[in-house]
Amino acid sequence: MTRTYALHAPRRPSRVRPYGITRGRTAADRFLGVERLISTVEFDPQRVLGMLPETAAVYEACRYPRTIAELATGLALPLGVIRVLVGDLAAVGRVRIHPPAADIPDRHLLERVLRGLDNL
Amino acid sequence: MRKILIVGAGQAGLQLAHGLLLAGGYEVTVMSQRPASEIRHGRVTSTQCMFGAALEMERRALGVDLWSAAGSGHRIDGLGVSVPGPDAAPAINWLGQLSQYAQSVDQRLKMAAWLELFAERGGTVVINAATVSDLDHLAALYDLVIVAAGKGDIVELFDRDAERSPYSAPQRSLAVAYVHAVRPREEHPDTSAVRFNLIPTVGELIVIPALTTSGTCDILFWEGIPGGPIDTFDQVADDPAAHLAHTLELIRRFAPWEYERCAEAELTDPGATLAGRYAPVVRHPIAALPSGRLALGIADVVVANDPITGQGSNNASRAADTYLAAILAHGDRPYDQAFMQATFDSYWARVAVCTAWTNAMLAPPPPHVLDILGAAGQHQDVADRFANGFSAPDDFADWLLDPIKASTYLAAVTAR
Incomplete structure (x- = not known):
């Protein structure tokens, strides 16, 4: 009896594990739009001591949830810098990046984003 | 750290x-x-x-290697050059063998x-x-x-x-289409090869076997001398189907030996075309x-x-x-x-x-380059050396870019 084999069996490189792919996809796709809310996780003043001044400023500001736009305005830093600092803090669990707003964001949030953008 | x-x-x-x-x-x-x-x-x-x-x-x-030749089914083993002659058939038409395969992902x-x-x-x-x-x-x-x-x-x-x-200005207009359903050249049906079609005073058609999100494909790539007949993709801007039709029409007109195998080409996806210059x-x-x-x-x-x-x-x-x-x-x-x-x-x-x-x-080829392109059709060594120069271009300093070294090399090859 003849056996046949699929010419290109679906496979993925063995060193890339499934959970890893998920993490990679998440991080490589995570765009922090100006409306994304960021909040500090369990603020601890001791932690500020070891941080760069800009990082510490984001960590402190986000004790009250802030949008990316508000952080850029409030700290007078370009959006790209805020995205880097938030990414670094989120990677070590110091801040939480809220999920993207639902299809219809609430009016209050939109007004805050608008104000933040106006002030950039 | x-x-x-x-x-x-x-x-x-x-x-x-x-x-x-x-x-x-x-x-x-x-x-x-x-x-x-x-x-x-x-x-x-x-x-x-x-x-x-x-x-x-x-x-x-x-x-x-995420796209190994064995796993992806994609590899390029040759590099060919064609130059038109007085009739529909190319006057220069040869294929150099690559000593290591190339890929276009x-x-x-x-x-x-x-x-x-x-x-x-x-x-x-x-x-x-x-x-x-x-x-x-x-x-x-x-x-x-x-x-x-x-x-x-x-x-x-x-x-x-x-x-x-x-x-200080662009030397070519560029027009790219990623397509499925292009067949290999008839004269080398079993060799996946990148093809340079050099059309004097008009531009170049480069056909590159490739791998895209929907599998293996080919890239039809026109390089047009500014102001010439290829530099006309502005008229099909933002219309991928028209871009492909224009690409094929220009192939039929200026590189007819490539047309037959491309005639049934279909875009790989809605974003498969690109045009520009720099x-x-x-x-x-x-x-x-x-x-x-x-x-x-x-x-x-x-x-x-x-x-x-x-x-x-x-x-x-x-x-x-x-x-x-x-x-x-x-x-x-x-x-x-x-x-x-x-x-x-x-x-x-x-x-x-x-x-x-x-x-x-980018400049019109000088006589010694034409001699090399011609000789490569007669001597496989010349074709192979040209093809493998794309992997290690420093070798071109020892012949292609130097008229004296080029003629010395060609004399040695033809004397064999």
Whole structure:
């Protein structure tokens, strides 16, 4: 009896594990739009001591949830810098990046984003 | 841990980022203008054909080959040249054999996967269209900032090096279509080969077997002399179907020997076409930011050649390889201006001949080049040497770029 084999069996490189792919996809796709809310996780003043001044400023500001736009305005830093600092803090669990707003964001949030953008 | 920021998620930026991550001891951040999923499902951004040496460098840096020839079914084993004659058949028509296979993986596929793998391996990815102001602030937070994004405002931070840039205007209009259903050339049905069709006074049609998100495909790539009959893709802008129809009509008219196998071509996806032009340029490698801090350019930020010789991605790989070695060898010393200049100088030493060759290909061929193209049809050694020069272009300095050495070599070959 003849056996046949699929010419290109679906496979993925063995060193890339499934959970890893998920993490990679998440991080490589995570765009922090100006409306994304960021909040500090369990603020601890001791932690500020070891941080760069800009990082510490984001960590402190986000004790009250802030949008990316508000952080850029409030700290007078370009959006790209805020995205880097938030990414670094989120990677070590110091801040939480809220999920993207639902299809219809609430009016209050939109007004805050608008104000933040106006002030950039 | 030394902190390195790489702005740009293309061949050079991501190859270098992976190389540093695998070497260990570096905190590497890649800033990409677009998220991986947008890169993967967006419009094509490039043509590419990476030859053996450049593929080896990227595999070494990545530590993995995501599109091995065996796994992907994609490899390129030959490089052919055709030049039209008085009738429909080409007067020059030959195929050189590559000693190592080449590959053309659509950068949408490759860069999306490399960016995801980089994040998975612990690298930091930031999605952001970098501004000068971003870089200026970030340069204070990182030990080294490398600019690997060949397009956009920040490239303007790097001044043109007039001495090394013979052209100030685009030398070709570029029109690209990724297509399925192109057959191999009839005369070599079993060899997957990139084909250079040189049409004097008109331009070049380059056909590159490739791998895209929907599997193996071919790239139909017209390079048109400005103002000539190929430089007419403006009239089909934003209409991919019309772009393909125009591509095929120009093939039928100027490279009829290629038409039959392309006649049933279908676009691989709605984003499969691209048209544009740019002036080849060499730039000074160090940008001074408003604060006085420095950023180092890499690959096509500093050396952007016309794609006529298919060397862009190869040079990006050579650049990443050079910069990786320089950074690793530098240990914990500061990445100062002297380091940046020396790093670029080592890169330039590797691509100066390639740049001269690419610029020479944009001009009408001198007699000794025509002699070589003719002789390659009679002597397989000449065809093979020409083909393998795409992997190691320095060899061209010893014959193709030098009339005297060229005639000495041809005399030796024909005397055999």
